[in-house]
Amino acid sequence: MNIPQPPGTPDPRATDSLDACPVCSSQRITFLLWGKSRYEGTWFRYDLCDDCEAIFVNPRIPEVNLTEALGGRQHSYVKYLPTREYDRYEADLNLVGPTLKLHRGNPSNLRWLDIGCGIGNLLEAAKSRGCKCYGLDADASLIGWAKENTTGTQFATATLDALPFDPPFDIISADNVLEHINNPQPFLMSIHEILAQDGLLVIRVPNYNSLPRHLISLVGRLPTSFVIDPDAHPLNYSASPLRKLFEETGFEPIRIMEHLMVSYGARRIFNHLNPKWSIPTQRGAAKILRGIGWIDRLIPKGGLNVTVFARVRRDDRR
Template sequence: MKKTSPVCILCHSQESRILRDSLRYDIKRKVLQCKRCSLVYLEPLSGVSTAYYASKKYRKSYGPNLKKTSSAREIFNAYAPFQEPIVKEIKHLLKPSTKILDIGCSTGHFLAALKGKAKTRVGLELGQDEVKFIRKNLDFKVYAEPIEDAKIAEGPFDLVTALQVLEHVPNPFSFLQSIAQNLKPKGYLYLELPNISDVLLSIFKIKGYEDFYYREPHVFYYSKDTLKALLKKAGFEGEIKNAQRYNFLNHLNWMLTGKPQDNFAVGNGDPVLISDTSVDKMIKNDFNKFIKDTDLKYKQLVEKHNLGESLTFLGRKGL
């Protein structure tokens, strides 16, 4: 019997090539690329269930520290110091009257960073531990359902954000439609997601990074072009940019060892070359300054060519 080829959700082509046949943790699964529009996706498209995100299994396999399963408190503490570059992207939209919804808010670290900067903050998160953590420790409401099912009383919103979420969503059109329903007519959508044109994949072609990169919960792998096509089809207009948040030393580590660093914070914060306290302070500062300057230049170069690991979108539903 002839197997039917999957249909691309963006351009409906049935012509695809197989990029890989395994994911992180050696999970056997095909990664396909549409021959017509270049969209990259898992086959089959089902992804993981909402129950999987609610369970502890998800955090056991995917978290800020690869050596151990982080508690919700540890996840919050790991990501909280890194919210400033994201806040910067939407700061100009925040007024005392702003109502904001963050979809897939994890432990609420992004909304916590907006304390005092908006009138109403609401989160939406499937992870049970994360939801419990927010309800116990933070001062905003969180819904524990997918956006497609949630009846959010605090809406409609001036701004909806979804940070590192869209790549998990098996039906991005119904996801974006549900977002539109929760937005005010002139409300903004802000997205961050992985960029398949990531310099480590597309230019340096690091085998270890490829093996680490493709993972079961990420069903789609967007580029600037395929993200643009998706948003256009869903009726959103705006600006797509790329950002390189991981530092120069993290990339050197990938190039030299082919392995991830154990901890998210080392790769995402300022690059530190010398941390040894016995080293002369002046010498240490001089070398660390060199690495910091090099890091800035490297990130500018990567972003200039749209090769940063993250894509960002800020825009509105077309009127």
């Protein structure tokens, strides 16, 4: 592979070299770009898989260090509170509602596990529709807040390899989690083992094929843009590599959504404006913002996120 010189110092933490695509194991990989760390000012190499179109950091930060950084980050839950009402509504509109419609089971009979649940917004939406809810997050401060401020959901500070709840689950979700994981195949295979045979898996990740990303590429700003986050995102997905990944790990995608996410921009504005507002004012504003979510529905492609709804492949059922 012909690799141009980096524009600055390569990141010294990037020691885990790949000679094949982490999504589909193809060795047909080519250099794509040098991308800048958001925090360190160092540079990471990005490669493109010619077979599945996955974009990945190579060499990357080893998995053990990544997990430690995620678990040890101790996000302040305060950051998520201003948009909580809106986030719950957004999760209900774009994840919980479509999932229950596709599953068709009676929600009050369904056990829902959310991996990387944060302060539990998605599970609050699932619970309000009747599901029995279970939440995992590596960050103890987020789980601590969720335990103190919500009822009815079982929460645990843990990762999937030390699952404290009994499987199987009828629905398993991971919202903005997969892009943080170096080796997505073992992660999805672990989910396969604990998902009910007629269950549903829902994965949402940032979309590399988004319209904003194409615009940023066009003006030559990609290496230092928000799309590039090599410290936290070893992989950048779009619909194509996701489809491949699901097929290779025994799942069958039944619906792929990539709304434009006008609502994402609205959330940022909301987040910026309302930290000092009272809870009733926040709820009122969230209700107004709900309407914006429907604009997303009108534009089916090029969204900032891509969501895959998948079930266990028939020939892969136990």
